[in-house]
Amino acid sequence: MMDVAILAGVSHQTVSRVVNALPGVKPTTRVRVLAAIEQLGYRRNSAARALVTGRSQTLGVVTLNSTLYGPASTLYGIEQAALESKYFVTVASLRSTERPAVRQAIGRLVDQGVEGVVIIAPLVALAEALADLPTDLPIVAVEGDADADIDVVTVGxxxxxxxxxxxxxxxxxxxxxxxxxxxxxxxxxxxxxxxxxxxxxxxxxxxxxxxxxxxxxxxxxxxxxxxxxxxxxxxxxxxxxxxxxxxxxxxxxxxxxxxxxxxxxxxxxxxxxxxxxxxxxxxxDFGEVGRRSLALLLDQIEAGSRPAQRHVVETTLVVRDSTASTPAAGQPRRRRPSR
Amino acid sequence: MMDVAILAGVSHQTVSRVVNALPGVKPTTRVRVLAAIEQLGYRRNSAARALVTGRSQTLGVVTLNSTLYGPASTLYGIEQAALESKYFVTVASLRSTERPAVRQAIGRLVDQGVEGVVIIAPLVALAEALADLPTDLPIVAVEGDADADIDVVTVGxxxxxxxxxxxxxxxxxxxxxxxxxxxxxxxxxxxxxxxxxxxxxxxxxxxxxxxxxxxxxxxxxxxxxxxxxxxxxxxxxxxxxxxxxxxxxxxxxxxxxxxxxxxxxxxxxxxxxxxxxxxxxxxxDFGEVGRRSLALLLDQIEAGSRPAQRHVVETTLVVRDSTASTPAAGQPRRRRPSR
DNA sequence: CGGGATCGCGTGAACGCTAACATTTCGAGA
DNA sequence: TCTCGAAATGTTAGCGTTCACGCGATCCCG
The missing domain is CATH 3.40.50.2300 (Response regulator)
Incomplete structure (x- = not known):
């Protein structure tokens, strides 16, 4: 950053202002700084930024087995939504469904400095595991227990x-x-x-x-x-x-x-x-689940502590050919797949 | 960290030595520091650590559509392997298969400070997109082009x-x-x-x-x-x-x-x-693909620049009941699923 | 019993950035 | 022309670590 400042003939603070798009920089100097940034290929150091601002721009997702269709789709939805909001997503897979495994996974994410966590691990044991967690950490549970005092996005x-x-x-x-x-x-x-x-x-x-x-x-x-x-x-x-x-x-x-x-x-x-x-x-609608989870999590991060919320994403019955009235009506219907 | 040091009656540097398990600390003071850490619930700040060491302990994974079985499984394999090696994994999904999308995704990850990137996006356009990338960034491509001058893990x-x-x-x-x-x-x-x-x-x-x-x-x-x-x-x-x-x-x-x-x-x-x-x-064997990719990436991070490697994970033919000799041999075999 | 090697620990600086405040520049009105 | 306030820019400090030293205490061996 100092190199850029010198090349542009300004102070490092002005460079900071430019990269953060803060007001109070004359257009002419702005372009000068931008040119210097371009010329030097400067990228700001996220670690330094996180250190001083206390925000990592990173969210954690704990998932049990991201190979299953549901969790994989939800993760995808979260990631897409996070991208919109300029957040990164780091994943932590659970190795077992045991309580310590959940704590450990969340601990890992906290150590890495995530600002919040979405847990896609609809386990009964989860509610307990969440009990002894830092209460100041924003958390959203997908399919979590409704009784727990945390935000929950659940499918109907x-x-x-x-x-x-x-x-x-x-x-x-x-x-x-x-x-x-x-x-x-x-x-x-x-x-x-x-x-x-x-x-x-x-x-x-x-x-x-x-x-x-x-x-x-x-x-x-x-x-x-x-x-x-x-x-x-x-x-x-x-x-x-x-x-x-x-x-x-x-x-x-x-x-x-x-x-x-x-x-x-x-x-x-x-x-x-x-x-x-x-x-x-x-x-x-797993995509919707992911989006809602993220919205809730960001809301927590912004607003700080507030009463736990509970969102329900409703399901749809899709009738195809595997169901028919009884007694068996002779020949099964044969029709083209609907969708 | 300073608080811990004061409580334990040592310097912050000794605390650092303890948390990093470095030698040169007397066992008695070690337990004293450990006790202070426990008491204060101290966790080291990863941003500060990343800033001074220049290492984020984070790897990036670029994936096209993590909902598909292959990419999801590979991602899972990478994450599991990364866990072993004390690395975090942050994901970046591509929104399109276009070249700028790939560059942008990698750019995002670099901005976040990842030490290396695995690309699970077996696109033809990828080879081109990789051409204009910072050459000092460790990269492994899953199913990438063999001609490109980067490490590739590919399935046979x-x-x-x-x-x-x-x-x-x-x-x-x-x-x-x-x-x-x-x-x-x-x-x-x-x-x-x-x-x-x-x-x-x-x-x-x-x-x-x-x-x-x-x-x-x-x-x-x-x-x-x-x-x-x-x-x-x-x-x-x-x-x-x-x-x-x-x-x-x-x-x-x-x-x-x-x-x-x-x-x-x-x-x-x-x-x-x-x-x-x-x-x-x-x-x-997607799990193996994930593991190999990560091994290759870590090797690059450790060893620095070296000739590009190419790993092939072989496939297996699994014969079940959807194939039979021709002309049609009368009644299809009916047997229990093999696996 | 002395002297150098080793051990245990502390001190100060630096990583790259942003927040807060200080200073300069500039234009408008008296 | 001078004054004053706003706009533009600069200066300083500090975020929490680790690194490179330095210094005293302890140990071993001749």
């Missing part, structure tokens, strides 16, 4: 699960079976709860949910069990990947979907419209 | 495409059709090239490749075209998502896979084993 899991279950019931199914996600994920619990509530309200029998871990493999395992049970006519899978496994298992068992069994997934991954059959599912 | 696209095509030919197919990825992606070009080479070497006819954009939708569109052509018996899709769309189109057309047509994908996404039919595909 309950409403989504309700929509899925009600859709199946409205098609005439006596009840709906459920292949659940891992029980230490809040989303999984909420989807299960929404499913159960809907069945109870409809006076339908509530069969035991089958355990899954989001993977197609676990869906397949659950599907093999369900395919052996002749009275199963409707299934709500807690995500699309498991639905794929279920479809596979039923295909192998010779029980057509939706001919014999109707199936609803959750997520609406980009491929969902092209599965065989095209999958009826609950669409989540 | 050509070998993978060869394996896929040769597998189909070995099953007795006269030739293999190809649904390609976007032409501005290097990977897409290389897969197409490997496919073409294999056909030519085998003396098979080379049909025109159909264009795609990685999405299931584009695969479906291509599949609808191919399904109308009775002489098509084997297809190589440039990724698994497009293969899903192709499967859908053939299903609708009443042409069974693998009964009438054999299909091979590329990537081996986690769901591939559970599609209907389970998809024969080329597995890519």
């Amino acid at each position: 899991q309950d409403a989504g699960a309700h929509a899925a279950t009600a859709h199946l019931l409205s098609l005439g199914h006596q009840t709906v079976w459920h292949v659940a996600g891992p029980t230490d994920w809040l989303e999984a619990r909420q989807r299960t709860a929404g499913w159960r509530r809907t069945l109870e309200e409809a006076g339908a029998e509530v069969p035991p949910p089958l355990p899954g871990d989001w993977s197609a493999r676990s869906g397949y395992d659950a599907g093999r069990v369900l395919a052996r049970m002749p009275d199963v006519t409707a299934i709500f899978a807690a995500n699309d990947s498991m639905a794929v496994g279920i479809m596979r298992a039923f295909h192998e068992a010779g029980r057509p979907i939706p001919g014999a069994v109707s199936l609803v997934g959750f997520d609406d991954v980009p491929e969902a419209a092209y599965y065989s059959p095209p999958l009826t599912t609950i669409r989540q | 696209q050509d070998a993978g495409a060869h394996a896929a095509t040769a597998h189909l030919l070995s099953l007795g197919h006269q030739t293999v059709w190809h649904v390609a990825g976007p032409t501005d992606w290097l990977e897409a070009r290389q897969r197409t090239a490997g496919w073409r080479r294999t056909l030519e070497e085998a003396g098979a006819e080379v049909p025109p490749p159909l264009p795609g954009d990685w999405s299931a939708r584009s695969g479906y569109d291509a599949g609808r075209v191919l399904a109308r052509m009775p002489d098509v018996t084997a297809i190589f899709a440039a990724n698994d998502s497009m293969a899903v769309g192709i499967m859908r189109a053939f299903h609708e057309a009443g042409r069974p896979i693998p009964g009438a047509v054999s299909l091979v994908g590329f990537d081996d996404v986690p769901e591939a084993a559970y599609y209907s039919p389970p998809l024969t595909t080329i597995r890519q």
